[in-house]
Amino acid sequence: MIKINKQDALNYHQLDQPGKIEVVPTKMLSTQLDLALAYSPGVAEPCKEIAKNKEDVYKYTSKGNLVGVISNGTAVLGLGNIGPDASKPVMEGKGVLFKKFAGIDVFDIEIDCTDPDEFIRIVRSLEPTFGGINLEDIKAPECFQIETALREQMNIPLMHDDQHGTAIISSAALLNALELVNKDISTIKLVMNGAGAAAISCLKLYLSLGLNVENVVVFDKDGIINADRQDLDEYRTQFITNRNITTLEEAMVGADVFIGLSAGNVLPPEYVKLMAKDPIIFALANPDPEISYDLAMSIREDLIMATGRSDHPNQVNNVLGFPYIFRGALDVRATEINEAMKLAAVKALAELAKEPVPELVNKAYEDNTITFGKEYLIPKPLDTRLITHVSPAVARAAMESGVARRSIENWEQYEQELLERIGIDQKLMNRIVSRAKKSPKRIVFAEADHIKILKAAQQVLEQKIANPILLGNEEKINAIIEEHGLDLSEATIVDPIKEEALREEFAQLLYQKRNRKGMTLLDARQAVLSRNYFGSLMVETNQADALISGLTRDYSKTIIPALQVIGVEDGVNRVAGMYIVQARKEPYFLADTTVNVDPTAEELCDIIGLSAKAVRFFDTEPRMAVLSYSNFGSSRGPIPSKAAEAVRQAKKKYPDLIIDGEIQANTAVNKGLIQEHYPFSQLAEKGANTLIFPDLNSGNIAYKLLQEIGGAETIGPILMGTRKPVHILQLGSSTRDIVNMVAIAVVDAQVYNKEI
Template sequence: MSTNNNRDQKNFNQAALDYHSVEPKGKIEVIPSKPHSSQRDLSLAYSPGVAIPCLEIERDPKLAYEYTGKGNLVAVISNGTAVLGLGDIGAEASKPVMEGKGLLFKIFADINVFDIEINEKDPDKFIEIVKGIAPTFGGINLEDIKAPEAFYIEHRLKEELDIPLMHDDQHGTAIISAAALLNALEIAGKKIDEVKMVVNGAGAAAVACTKLYLELGLKKENILMCDSKGVINHKRTNLTPEKLDFVANTEMETLAEALKGADVFIGLSKADVMTPEMLLSMAENPVVFGLANPNPEINYELAMETRKDTIMATGRSDYPNQVNNVLGFPYIFRGALDVQARGINEAMKLAAVRALADLAKEPVPEAVILAYNLKNLNFGREYFIPKPFDNRLITKVSIAVAKAAMESGIAGKPIENFEDYENDLLDRMGRDEKLIRMMQNRARSNPKRVTLGNAEEYNVLKAAQILYEEGIAQPILLGEKKYVQEQMKKFGIELNVPIVDPMDEDQEENRIKYRETLWKLRQRKGMNEYKAKRYVRQRDYFGPLMLHHGDTDALIVGFSKNYSSTLKPILKIIEKD
């Protein structure tokens, strides 16, 4: 088994090198965004035409957002002192990670990025370099800078710059894990202001996470923070200012002691520090976030085998409930950039938390389920944080952040119409879908009754749910009522729409009406009254007869039958034009 694992790892390592070395080198590139095919285009792009906007910006620096790409350009900046789980590998070695971050900004939120690796470990010199290049950018994402310098660097830069700035290792993890925490506690039936929490790790991410949890209602007296030396208690000396904020008045010294009776474990440390015995000592329905990468503080399978009531999240994509920063930073910056915010404040972070938590409770689009090769996905123990490829994130989170920036008074350019803004966001992520959205918007203005055959099928029920919840149409489910209701319960689909069962007693009036119609339409083609009476109890005939009588505006059938057998009964009732 270990030989296979070694071979798989070797193959993956080679694949990673091949991926990064193939031409063109790197993961992001600069491409022209304006016409450049003629001499006139070039004279407008550069000399002499470029002088005109230069003078306008000199007169009013804010016009840089109007005449340049500044408003959609973020700097991803690192000095390489805390890169992923690799530690201090240096500025140049951090470049693949920073390019990767740029790629994520672009594909998830259409934000352009320059990655900047600064070979400087002195915090004050690093700050001066960033301040010097800041006019180029609409926002700055600090990345992979070690603590405690990261705290000082971010604090200074936030005070001295007037553009959105965030150290994602701190606040990105905090925002996503906070959203996951709210939902996990709801599933556990616990309140955040009552739970006892143990945080293992006291670096930049751990401190930022815990501070944000406090903003959500967690009580400071209910927190025990541990570092590599154990519980941060009143007996400890030589603590950093950040750790001093979380000193507990307790005699407990070890992680094992701290976890006894705890409701929540937040791991931002290293692999395998939590044992099954520690997990067993926690309270009922323990919430366990093992966020160490690449391996969590306790293996997911081991945790689930140890306690079936464990509610768990990790940083890994191959387990449920991945706390992935890509759920946050692209959309937080998107919303902040679009209102030209002068920073990223607590109100904006909390708005992102609430938006993410709420989104996980909404029905999951079929496209997301297909992307992850799942049968179904409903809010619960195995799904309480959205998936990274959920295309609703850009609208839900970005809009929430933009509104929070406006309400907290730091938006330089407020959004006037959020419906238009939502469409603009969707256009950014898929202009090919613009016609579809136009058609959907038109449908929403006058939703029609749409009857869906084969309503017992999961995919048909999911389609009905989407039509209903998005207001595109008024679905009518056609099928065996009892079985349809059983399937809805099985898949957790709640729909307050009519279920039409041709065999039901409440359809007797329609059956009589439809029988007479079918007999009259087909009496010269071999149809007698007995056959008509029998056929109208079949959905293949009942659905087209609903359409013929105006009892529905549209009919969608054929999910489980071939084209010819589906069309045959329809053509007996609905004439071709």
Template structure:
């Protein structure tokens, strides 16, 4: 099937369209309904009548944007009318929700005159926290936005004008830096003089481009003061007598901005531009000149951007509007002004210079993404855009006087991260604890690129003081290749004999099968032994390893050298699984194959301690396929006995079992059938009866239950040691490093 047929099936599948309304409060009982509607709804109505600002407190207005169009200028389709534009507007709503968790009503107006549209939209102010104007033709769109901004006390933003301006502006900031061009001195040529071109030209002036250095061309050539054009084009008219065609305008130009039609620029025109030209060919679906065609036109560096996703540097408006509105809504801004737009462009430009998460790289085909000519703006699927851009918008709104609500920006960033998932909210707790007192973390396999990138992030964010164990030349080469501003602490096994570590390893293991020469060899050739001995000797506070090793082989050296904690005989692997509104710790998932009751009890205690590091009050369930004696055999007795042992030890957390998994986590089953249980709420620490069950269980919850998994976190070690899973991403390494730092902080107390 072709794309058209696939799209029609996609939109027509039941239920038709792409959006629906869902409730955010319980509606299961008669009381719920009486609160949601009559008679309970009268109370918030009266409050809002007394104080209109309370609409933001008692209704969804503060998170609601109206996407408004009359369908007169739909991208690639033209004037198709209001109703035919509805799939596009629904799609816009999907993007708002997907990228910034903003709710949307799409409003298609069957109106043509600017006055009618203005009157209709202004009348909807009580409904919305902001208005996104979309696909309205020029020049009416200019008047509509200007007047609505004057009349309405909520943000009004015409994305067709400003979206492209802001995103291409971010690209321009970075392209100029790479090409070593000063914005005050660059000559910019525009092909196209519609809404987005005029708005982009205005915005570039806000970024530092001089008005007199901008040449704008329409289908008739260079716009000059002696031509009869509308007032909006006239703003960028060149002096009379300086006319010509697009080719004339491009000669010697530093920057070409295409917002017109495909195929109107050839290689000769690109060759006529200044050294290291910047070419933004953004006509869709076909750019003014093809990507390869422009890059191959000359021997120096052509920094190229298009509107297409199949080439580097896509100028995509989704990098802007969701996050601009997120920040504007959260400070209850009255406007989206120039200062906020500039803040957005600068935040995007800065983000492009940061290390790119592995998940983003994978989403774009595992192609290298590193600041340079092929990567000057972030990718739309980069989750960091939300908590980089929205705070910048909020801050700019406050500083420019259009915010009606003050925000603590650090707290706000954490709130935004929580919108991306419970796992980010939980990790933020540990990351903040780690930053309060960073510790020295040794990283085995320190010459692996992921470890180096993780070390850079730890250092930049103040989470830890990383120590890379590996070949110095390799590490220095990777740091240079990645362009990291980073001078890492390196321990190279080939530099020196590291005699003190070999001696300590020999001392610890001489009666357990290791000779003196073997100890020297292990320290030199196995970073896990070197790192473990550093931790045992106090020269590092924690160790992370296992990225390129099988889990058992990576765990063996720390167990031999560091050993278990004084109050522990066993270690265990724990995964924290985060769902939308709950967190569950699963143990043991990586170490003990068939534990006895005393092992299960010890693992439960250590896992409960781990939960508290995430500010979670533990409630422990010892899992089985039996509920409280319904099956009696050797297997079910172990978790039953473990629960009894814990209660007799008078542990400071509720624990029960043996019990089935659904009895442990479903409130109705727990309270309705097993009201005698010592758990008065569903469990959040699940102790599995054996390794097979634990590994299967957490993976099913992760894959089918949609949980995010953090781990495995080792509990019971004498010093903080965590073993990564092979193939973990950089964020996983950083997260476990933060957990290790918090472990080390507690050990030093």
């Protein structure tokens, strides 16, 4: 598990702008007319229409895509009853997941109320605001009463995710696990350890799938739930067992399935031996499961296991469910989330796990062996097919069960709309990080005496992205580590001043490379005192796999040592730089933004080739536009002519590329504009996602404006064309930027080593 530094977590939530979410207008508000339309007097017109027909609220407002994440903070994560104020960061986080995975907007509402009846009244009164309600972190048994009452009294989809999210995901995993061992759910013996909201909901959904209640034994913190217990509420009473057992050990004898929704390390390993042939254990307590994965798997070779953790197979993660369930429910304006819709989600998840895994998912997890089986019962969270499998299944079930107020006629079109809502490539860095973790590489940090570098080094160590080599004065580095309470005991520190023999070896190698470029041996010995030269030589001599530098020095001063030592890859005449701009719908790739000042048409053609290769590195097919101030000859001048000639050469050299130009930037990315005025263009169907600038001036200005004024998140600069992996940071990069660049460098090294 990733170790979280307390101050880093507080800074993440506090700095720049407190919190994790904000409201962004979806309409222009730049003129007096805009303001008049948005508010008074124009706003009166949709108000009058809604007053005449209440359903028009979905037509004229954002209600249809707005979910309320509502809590009173009585059962937060593993923190318990911490109150509504302290629960707000969690509710904001849930809102971020809704938006990221399903394109759903969220208002989080924390209610200072523990009385169930009053809580019900408050939430019910919010129905005019929201298209759906996600109840969160409300303790049992009140959560059952609250959800039941609100479902009866409200006409919008509502779900307590702590109950049903875990139930839906674990049900899909359970169905597939039982299929693998050829067992029927109606005959299995199941032990449930835990009787809270999630456990009770899981059992109820398992019963809907065919589980026989007489084959179920349930334990809570006070022991077995049987007829001798006088403290049981109505929700636990329905799972009273009549079997003559009193202990967990007795219950485990011959059990087919153990489900844990309780506490860590409460299942003794010897109990696993008591289970039936081909046992199934879902140890879902977090962060520590009821029994550790490695221990349990070492006991039984025939065991199938799932946990709630991301570092083991079969993670039961609610993010596989709630975003897509609400997406489908909202899109047909369902009046509730009923049993049919939940079962549809279960079956969609179970079936998706049996389908061939696309290359995109294999690359995201750097595993070409992902296939339905004991270690792959349910889809991976980064599988982009989830939204097009689960949401339509839920929407269809809502329509068929009679709770939909809107029908979907064209399902193919609906699936395309779903992908456009989230941007199919939104998880770009997640995929790169996952790939990096599969085979971490040695990354040498040339500026290891900077706190940002050291924090990034700790993070990549903890996340198992890379093995850091910290270059610099050993005493200074250790002092910074101690001062800031970092743990870099597993990192390697290399102090060039102390490495006299290695310095001389590097000086001789550098002299051999540069003696006909005016460098003397004395010059070489002086140069290797520079950490950029020293780090580059470590990569060149295979003592490191990639170099990261540039945090504190100008780009040009950082890149020269790497080019002199490592050089360009075979068949490449020059290097170039690219930035990735993370837009809402998809990423955009901008080149050259860092290296070539005024490239010729021939040099632009080389940059096009490098950029196409780099974009494909990020699992994206490039759609390239060579930019200028002209659209296909609308203006004359040296830049349009250069851009047009570069496109002509590129089409000849790279015939498989989707590329066009010269073209203006706004035209290139606006497919509607291209389709209207330039339907002949290769970019007319989808618009461009890769922008080639005619010179460094325009490229550099563009990405910096997008970053600062546009508020876009950028990744880069990514250096393209070096023979071995070298990546130069932007001056003043954040720790997050550095970690992203390390992940890219690791995957770059994997490609260089022909591992992928």
